[in-house]
Amino acid sequence: MKTFLAVTVILSIILSAHAACEVCASDEYCDASTNCSCNSTLYSNIGKTPEPKIDCSGGTMNVFISKCWLEKNGYNSTNITLTNNTCVAAREIVNDTALMTLHRSLAPGDCGNTLYVNSSHVIYSNHLYIHAKTSPIQTRNDVNLSISCVYPLNSTITLNVTLKPVIGTTVINIPDTQTTLPVNMVVYKDNIFSTLLSVDDPLYVDSTVYLSVYIPDINVDTFKIKVLRIYASPAENGPTFDLLKDGCPTTGLTANLLSVANNGNSSESRFLMKVFQITGYKTLNITAELQICTQNCQIDCSTQSKSASSQGNTGFVSVLLTADELYENSSANTFSLTWTLSSVLLALILEKLV
Ligand SMILES: *[C@@H]1O[C@H](CO)[C@@H](O)[C@H](O)[C@H]1NC(C)=O
Ligand SMILES: *[C@@H]1O[C@H](CO)[C@@H](O)[C@H](O)[C@H]1NC(C)=O
Ligand SMILES: *[C@@H]1O[C@H](CO)[C@@H](O)[C@H](O)[C@H]1NC(C)=O
Ligand SMILES: *[C@@H]1O[C@H](CO)[C@@H](O)[C@H](O)[C@H]1NC(C)=O
Ligand SMILES: *[C@@H]1O[C@H](CO)[C@@H](O)[C@H](O)[C@H]1NC(C)=O
Ligand SMILES: *[C@@H]1O[C@H](CO)[C@@H](O)[C@H](O)[C@H]1NC(C)=O
Ligand SMILES: *[C@@H]1O[C@H](CO)[C@@H](O)[C@H](O)[C@H]1NC(C)=O
Ligand SMILES: *[C@@H]1O[C@H](CO)[C@@H](O)[C@H](O)[C@H]1NC(C)=O
Ligand SMILES: *[C@@H]1O[C@H](CO)[C@@H](O)[C@H](O)[C@H]1NC(C)=O
Ligand SMILES: *[C@@H]1O[C@H](CO)[C@@H](O)[C@H](O)[C@H]1NC(C)=O
Ligand SMILES: *[C@@H]1O[C@H](CO)[C@@H](O)[C@H](O)[C@H]1NC(C)=O
Ligand SMILES: *[C@@H]1O[C@H](CO)[C@@H](O)[C@H](O)[C@H]1NC(C)=O
Numbered sequence: 001m002k003t004f005l006a007v008t009v010i011l012s013i014i015l016s017a018h019a020a021c022e023v024c025a026s027d028e029y030c031d032a033s034t035n036c037s038c039n040s041t042l043y044s045n046i047g048k049t050p051e052p053k054i055d056c057s058g059g060t061m062n063v064f065i066s067k068c069w070l071e072k073n074g075y076n077s078t079n080i081t082l083t084n085n086t087c088v089a090a091r092e093i094v095n096d097t098a099l100m101t102l103h104r105s106l107a108p109g110d111c112g113n114t115l116y117v118n119s120s121h122v123i124y125s126n127h128l129y130i131h132a133k134t135s136p137i138q139t140r141n142d143v144n145l146s147i148s149c150v151y152p153l154n155s156t157i158t159l160n161v162t163l164k165p166v167i168g169t170t171v172i173n174i175p176d177t178q179t180t181l182p183v184n185m186v187v188y189k190d191n192i193f194s195t196l197l198s199v200d201d202p203l204y205v206d207s208t209v210y211l212s213v214y215i216p217d218i219n220v221d222t223f224k225i226k227v228l229r230i231y232a233s234p235a236e237n238g239p240t241f242d243l244l245k246d247g248c249p250t251t252g253l254t255a256n257l258l259s260v261a262n263n264g265n266s267s268e269s270r271f272l273m274k275v276f277q278i279t280g281y282k283t284l285n286i287t288a289e290l291q292i293c294t295q296n297c298q299i300d301c302s303t304q305s306k307s308a309s310s311q312g313n314t315g316f317v318s319v320l321l322t323a324d325e326l327y328e329n330s331s332a333n334t335f336s337l338t339w340t341l342s343s344v345l346l347a348l349i350l351e352k353l354v
Helices: 002-018 067-072
Strands: 028-030 037-038 053-055 058-067 092-094 097-107 114-117 121-130 144-151 167-173 178-186 208-214 223-235 240-244 258-262 268-272 285-292 315-323 340-341
Touching: 037 067, 053 067, 053 144, 058 067, 058 121, 058 144, 067 097, 092 208, 178 285, 178 315, 208 223, 240 258
Parallel strands: none
Antiparallel strands: 028 037, 053 058, 058 097, 092 097, 114 121, 121 144, 167 178, 167 315, 178 208, 208 268, 223 240, 223 285, 258 268, 285 315, 315 340
């Protein structure tokens, strides 16, 4: 027992003697209480107000400000907040420098973010509050800075393909605003949604294509697309077939032609569709009726009560597939229908809503 105690005591002496700071930045040093403290000789107090760096890449509002600059200049680095003061900056070492940082998603309302949309930009704003040190004396005023992330709405769409892609576009308005967002619909030929179907790609009945309905130009996942209905018809007058109704695949004649990869939980909705022919017609016009949500509006198709409400403004977007030739008949096994896509991009609509 004595030996054990002695070993324990020796061990703890060794441990405390060797206790050291966690990693300190190059503008800090490890102080006597084994905290990283600012090396104040590296900064000067020049009476300026703080100039945080704001970086809005990746759909996140990132705020960076030097911890040691703040402390040298009379500010309290421990209570830097956004409008909602539960959002507090934390110490982070970036580029070997001690910074106070905030990384917040750009959801409207998050940390008190406000969303403003004008005809050309989406703007997320917030306020950054930096408090003066109050002890032993206060030499600075508290600071209230307006910060924002601005994204253009209508930059050029760069699909970067040489072939003419199949694309439909529309605009739809954002709930509770007077503003519209563009929405595109495209067709991919691979299941990772990376290669656009072009006018030169043959398509065969019974093969699968991949439909995407998405908001271009903005990498922020603030807006969700909910596709309520997808239907197919010939470009000329003819019968209409529903593939998706109330956000869920249909049953009956068109059952299993379309399945949902995701819908209502991001700025892109994705579907898998089997290529099919409407007997007697060379064209297949695929139209999606959609809404924009500002929150997750995923539809659970497994429940019986599919009550996808379609109140609110809806828009429509279409793509057109055109058959080269019409093979009216042949044995089921050899039947193959080559489709090419209309090089005409279809612009769509749409309803501009109240
Ligand atoms: C320094 O470390 C001590 C003990 O580890 C802790 O109680 C104290 O709050 C720290 N001080 C600062 C300024 O972080
Ligand atoms: C603070 O930085 C200066 C300049 O780099 C350096 O000479 C000094 O040793 C540092 N002080 C501490 C306590 O590390
Ligand atoms: C930080 O500052 C805000 C605004 O002055 C205040 O409401 C909050 O209580 C402060 N937080 C702490 C931990 O002191
Ligand atoms: C501030 O944010 C917290 C955590 O996200 C939330 O619970 C609280 O309701 C928010 N306060 C206000 C006034 O929005
Ligand atoms: C860190 O350094 C890189 C490269 O110099 C720079 O691009 C980046 O903005 C720096 N990060 C911060 C938060 O200053
Ligand atoms: C929309 O807001 C942005 C950012 O504030 C501004 O640069 C732009 O001029 C505004 N556009 C219009 C049409 O008011
Ligand atoms: C800094 O702010 C914190 C939290 O509000 C507070 O506990 C602390 O006393 C302040 N420090 C100084 C030097 O004013
Ligand atoms: C910060 O400034 C904005 C306007 O610039 C104002 O609306 C807000 O009330 C101010 N916040 C505080 C706590 O004074
Ligand atoms: C996009 O910009 C073009 C040219 O600047 C303009 O004609 C068009 O109306 C804009 N579309 C939207 C949806 O703002
Ligand atoms: C567009 O494609 C060309 C040729 O494939 C390539 O050189 C270029 O880097 C691409 N541009 C972008 C922005 O991806
Ligand atoms: C495809 O269908 C949509 C909706 O019914 C319609 O607005 C559009 O004009 C059609 N396109 C063609 C080429 O017929
Ligand atoms: C959306 O839902 C699909 C299917 O439920 C899921 O695979 C995907 O990860 C979700 N995406 C996001 C951004 O939540």
